[in-house]
Amino acid sequence: MRLLVIEDNRQLVANLFDYFEARGHVLDVAPDGITGLHLAVCQPYDAIILDWMLPRMEGPEVLRRLRAEHASEVPVIMLTARDELPDKITGFRAGADDYLTKPFALPELEVRLEALLLRARGRNPRRRLQVADLVLDLATLEAQRGGQVLHLYPACRKLLEVLMRASPGAVTRQQLEFALWGDDLPDGDLLRSHVYELRRSVDGPFAQKLVHTLPRVGYRLAAADPAPEADHGR
Structure with a gap:
C-alpha cells in the first residue's frame, strides 16, 4: 500500500512508519491540513490516514474539499479522540470511509485499511x-x-x-x-x-x-x- 498520513503528532507518525514500513508499505506524511490536501490531490495513494485535529485546516474540512472540489474517491480513515456519535456522524458526512478512535491498536488500523482497499478495488477494479x-x-x-x-x-x-x-x-x-x-x-x-x-x-x-x-x-x-x-x- 502507498499511504498518506496527515497527522501532526510526531510520536504517532513515527509509530505508523515503523509498523507499516516493516510490512513493505510506503508512507508519506503531512503535518498539517493544507499540506495534506495538496499531497492528496497531487499524488496517487491507495488510502489516507487523516487526523481530525490538525493545524491550518482540520481533518473534516480537508476531507470535504478532497471529495467535493477534487472528486477524489481515495479511501480515507479518520483518526480522532472524539468518540461521541455526533462527531462520528460529522466525519462520515464529510466523506470518511471509516473512523477509528484513539488510542487504537496498529494491527486493527492495518486490517481496516485492507478492508477499505478491497471495497475500493471492487468499485474500480481496473483503476x-x-x-x-x-x-x-x-x-x-x-x-x-x-x-x-x-x-x-x-x-x-x-x-x-x-x-x-x-x-x-x-x-x-x-x-x-x-x-x-x-x-x-x-x-x-x-x-x-x-x-x-x-x-x-x-x-x-x-x-x-x-x-x-x-x-x-x-x-x-x-x-x-x-x-x-x-x-x-x-
Whole structure:
C-alpha cells in the first residue's frame, strides 16, 4: 500500500512508519491540513490516514474539499479522540470511509485499511480513467491514446488526471493550480505552459481534439467541445 498520513503528532507518525514500513508499505506524511490536501490531490495513494485535529485546516474540512472540489474517491480513515456519535456522524458526512478512535491498536488500523482497499478495488477494479480513446492507468501512471503511449511530464500527467476525473465537466484554473502547487503558487503563468504541453501530447497527433478551453472559466477534457475556443494556450 502507498499511504498518506496527515497527522501532526510526531510520536504517532513515527509509530505508523515503523509498523507499516516493516510490512513493505510506503508512507508519506503531512503535518498539517493544507499540506495534506495538496499531497492528496497531487499524488496517487491507495488510502489516507487523516487526523481530525490538525493545524491550518482540520481533518473534516480537508476531507470535504478532497471529495467535493477534487472528486477524489481515495479511501480515507479518520483518526480522532472524539468518540461521541455526533462527531462520528460529522466525519462520515464529510466523506470518511471509516473512523477509528484513539488510542487504537496498529494491527486493527492495518486490517481496516485492507478492508477499505478491497471495497475500493471492487468499485474500480481496473483503476483506470478513460475518455474517448484516451486512457490513464492509475496504477502504472501510463497514459495512452489510440493504443499509443503518451510521454508526459509529471505536471502534465497530474493535469490529465484531474481533467479526466472531472470529464466531461469543467475544471477551473484555480482548481488546476491548486492541484499542482497548493497555496504556494509560482510566479508567472506556468499553468498555461503546462496546458500547452498537455495539449501537444494528447491532441497534437490526433484529428479529434479532447482538451478544450473554456474562456474565463478553465478547461475541460471531452470528446466534444460545447463552445468555440479562444486562446489555445490558456
